Amino acid sequence: MSRITEAQKKIIEDAWEGDLNQDFLKVFEFGILTVSSENPRGAFSGKGDIDENFIRKAVKSYQADKIKEISLxxxxxxxxxxxxxxxxxxxxxxxxxxxxxxxxxxxxxxxxNVLGVLLEKYIDSKISKQGWLWCAGSFIKAVDFIYPLESGEYKILQIKNSSNSENSSSSAIRDGTEIEKWFRRYATTGKYNWDALNKMIEEATGEDPGFQESDFMDFINKTLTK
Incomplete structure (x- = not known):
C-alpha cells in the first residue's frame, strides 16, 4: 500500500498555516491508501492528478472547515x-x-446550507478524543469520519442530516471496504436517530459518546455566530 511521500508531506507543511495538524496527515494518508491502478484517485474528490495544486487546495479547505465561524x-x-x-x-x-x-x-x-457542517462539527467535538478523524474540507468523497483500526483498516462513516438526504456514492473506496451510513432524523416522522450513532461509535471504541438532540441544539446555540 502507498503512503504519503516526503514530497507530498513537504507540500502539506509548506501550505499549512501555523503548526501542522497531525490529524490532517492521517486523513490524507487514508486517501492515499485507497488509490490503486483501477481507481487512480481513490477516495479523493475531484478529477486529475493528486498534485501540488490539489494538495494545497485540500489543506486550505480542511483548515477552513476546522476554524471557520458559522453564521447566517x-x-x-x-x-x-x-x-x-x-x-x-x-x-x-x-x-x-x-x-x-x-x-x-x-x-x-x-x-x-450550514446545518451539515454544524452537524459534523458537533459529532467531531465528541468523538475526536476517542481517535475518530473528521474528514473536513470535502477533499475526501463519500466519507465524513474515519477510525483507524489496529489491523491497519478503517471504520468509515458517512453522515446525513435526514433519512431522505441523497447518499454520496461509495464507489470512491476500494473494494471490500464498507461505509457505514447514519442519518440524524427520520424525514417522515421527525424522530431522531442518535441512538444508532451512539451504538456505532461504541462498537468501535467501547465508549458511548452520549449524542442526543438536546445536546446538539445546545451546541448550535453556542457555536453559531450572531
Missing part, C-alpha cells in the same frame, strides 16, 4: 413574486403574511 449572512436576494402569488392563490398563505413568510423562507434555506 444578510439575505440579499429578492423573492419571486410569481412564487408568492402561487402560495397565496392556492390558499396556503394569506396576502397579509406572504411577504414575511417569503423572507423567513430565505432564512431557513440559508440555515439548511
Amino acid at each position: 449572512k444578510d439575505v440579499n436576494t429578492k423573492s419571486d413574486s410569481a412564487v408568492e402569488r402561487i402560495a397565496v392563490a392556492a390558499g396556503k398563505i394569506s396576502e397579509e403574511h406572504i411577504e414575511k413568510a417569503s423572507e423567513n423562507h430565505r432564512w431557513l434555506m440559508q440555515s439548511e
Whole structure:
C-alpha cells in the first residue's frame, strides 16, 4: 500500500498555516491508501492528478472547515413574486403574511446550507478524543469520519442530516471496504436517530459518546455566530 511521500508531506507543511495538524496527515494518508491502478484517485474528490495544486487546495479547505465561524449572512436576494402569488392563490398563505413568510423562507434555506457542517462539527467535538478523524474540507468523497483500526483498516462513516438526504456514492473506496451510513432524523416522522450513532461509535471504541438532540441544539446555540 502507498503512503504519503516526503514530497507530498513537504507540500502539506509548506501550505499549512501555523503548526501542522497531525490529524490532517492521517486523513490524507487514508486517501492515499485507497488509490490503486483501477481507481487512480481513490477516495479523493475531484478529477486529475493528486498534485501540488490539489494538495494545497485540500489543506486550505480542511483548515477552513476546522476554524471557520458559522453564521447566517444578510439575505440579499429578492423573492419571486410569481412564487408568492402561487402560495397565496392556492390558499396556503394569506396576502397579509406572504411577504414575511417569503423572507423567513430565505432564512431557513440559508440555515439548511450550514446545518451539515454544524452537524459534523458537533459529532467531531465528541468523538475526536476517542481517535475518530473528521474528514473536513470535502477533499475526501463519500466519507465524513474515519477510525483507524489496529489491523491497519478503517471504520468509515458517512453522515446525513435526514433519512431522505441523497447518499454520496461509495464507489470512491476500494473494494471490500464498507461505509457505514447514519442519518440524524427520520424525514417522515421527525424522530431522531442518535441512538444508532451512539451504538456505532461504541462498537468501535467501547465508549458511548452520549449524542442526543438536546445536546446538539445546545451546541448550535453556542457555536453559531450572531
